[in-house]
Amino acid sequence: MTPTMLTAHALPASAECRCVLADGRVLTVTASRRPRANRADVKCVVTGAPAISERMQEVVRLARHTESRFDSRDQVVLGMDIVPAAEERGWELAAVLADRKVRGLPPFALAAATSTASSAGAAEHRATEIAAATAVSKARPRATSPASVAPDSPAPGVPRLYAYGWSDAWHLGRVTGQPAQAAVRAARHLAPEDQFIAGDDGSADQAPQAGVTLISHLGALSGHADPSAAVSSARAWFPLHSGGINDTLSWVEVSVYPLEGPGVDEESTIAAPGLDLTVLNTLRQTLSAARHFDGKGLGRWRTVVRFAQPRFQGESYQLALVMADRLARGREFVPRGRLIASGCSSAWHAGRVDTVEGREPKLELILKQAAGGDRVLLPQAWQAALPEQYQKALKARGASLACISQIGMI
């Protein structure tokens, strides 16, 4: 590489992903990047377990087939701190996620800045962080051997990533697992700010537990539909404001599959397990009205709606729900990252978007959580009241913002 090809990589030099194994031990997969220098693209180090390190390399390489961007400049070195049992496979998802995180792929784009960037002036904040990060990497050009990194507990408040899942078709990005058991085992280790991603075995009819993200394929981390599945599921995120520290971005997932035979009442084809009747009714009315606006939406689909967090109040989830529905039905442009929306409407049949409450905390939360490629949709009424530099700060994180009065093109 020529020295003049300077670049500020905003990427972390190393990343970790944890996995609570079936026997209760906590395994940490550590991934680090270093210049390729004619070496293999992925190197795996598991001391004393060559078969597992070979399997890990195969898994990571297969999962990379789902990515569109290829970079031959870096080698990723993956290591495990303890040796899992030979029949254990739950660490596979952790290895794949660590490999993605260290290369800054969605949804981990700029994940390093997420925890610290404050609401205003995030752009400058990020710039200094990059400077600091490059200074550190210059001072220590050689990553320490991942096997020797002790899995010490980081400072409290720094979110950690947990994962449990495996796949027989990593090249298609499919993920499966035992989410219920994994969640029970992990519950002991999870701090409130931690993220737990589990492979979905499709058996969970009940709503997932709080704090657990279930995915059945890797694209679901950005809300995208699985391109090879017969059920089209898309997710959109909405800010859930609950008075300060417990604010989170919560997702809603809409799954559609073809309806056999026409002539059914639209609202009876929409199901949402685990939801109150009143919320369910509003949701059904919202979706059927929005499909009426769409023109080709009615009478074609059987629909299941799931929420990450089924207990909430208010109607600001509606815009996210409607957009997830349009994405799932293949009738909306697809954002590169996640779609984050807040808004409701009294006239979905006309495609109108009305304003919702809680502007300030929601704006702050969105800015804090937005990552590269995300698309933020807010009601038109918020446009005038946006803080100065808000749009710029979002853009600096790689996300884009639109304040809309109507869904659909322009």
Next chain:
Amino acid sequence: MGFFKRSRNQSVEVKGLGSSLIARRLDDVRAAPTGSAVVWQKGEQELVYCFHPGPYQVDVTPFAAAPEIGLRLRFVIEANPRVSQQRFDLYLFSEAAEELGLADLGAAAQGALQHELAQGGLELPPCTSLEEWHAFRAGLNQLLYTRFGVTVDDCVPVDLGDSIDYAAVLRVRATAPVSAPAPACPSAGEGAVRSVPAPAAVDRAADARALRRLFLELPALTGGIRLLILPKGRDTFQSHQAILQRLSLLALSVGSMPSLEWHTPDQPLESAQQLRRIAHSQAAAVALDEAWALLAQLQMQSLAPWLERADEADRILANLEYHLSQRRIAYVDQDEQPLERREPKL
């Protein structure tokens, strides 16, 4: 030669030219149909194409995951009087076979658009605002001109719901068995070439096509990058020069690429290694497409983001260098297991 003896009266009709057919190779230049332009490339093998300038109309799907929403493109093939070789002529000679149909160009344009949207070079987010739409249109026009040499004069979003039924697509997926096979031999050393599934049989033509594209297009791409108007400054100048130098070395590497079938003279290469070489030459052609898309971006906004794009340029060039060096290597030991680590100790 007889190029100048052509008389209008003699010309024949080529079926579909100007509607479903854009260009066609001619064996006899005198047989060029009326209303079409003729381009030829002199060389060992003389190639003559006739094409109709259009206008053409084609529907493309910008996102594979959203098949019911599309863009209707209307484009023409226009000559730019300021350049010595038209980009469309280069596209014809480099990539077109006997015929270039509208469907072929539409599929290629759709592929380029989808790839660019996935990479983030173009943005077409949900609920696009007017401003974003204009930016997208400008980027799309430049991409299709730089990559294919066609001039887009109209582009509107369309509802493809009448022609494509996503529900029917899903029904087919539900009944069809899961067919996509695992990519060949992913754990085998450096044989893991991404995004290009290894073909089952040795496809020499594919290798030749990819190398021919690289041979013809790398000099033109270098020329395009050389002509960029860049902000003043030492860093910019040096990185620009470094990119040009690396491109020249790449062109040299393509020009001296060893043939596919031979390990050394008199010693044929086994087919697994040939497949590996083919996969790498095709991956290099994909990187070439990315380089054209990057050139389009740089032509659009040549002032501010040069140093930001330098990383992207570095990535694409590094990928090209990597794939070409792998194409050059005759033999990679695929049985070498990662168990015996022989990497240099740092």
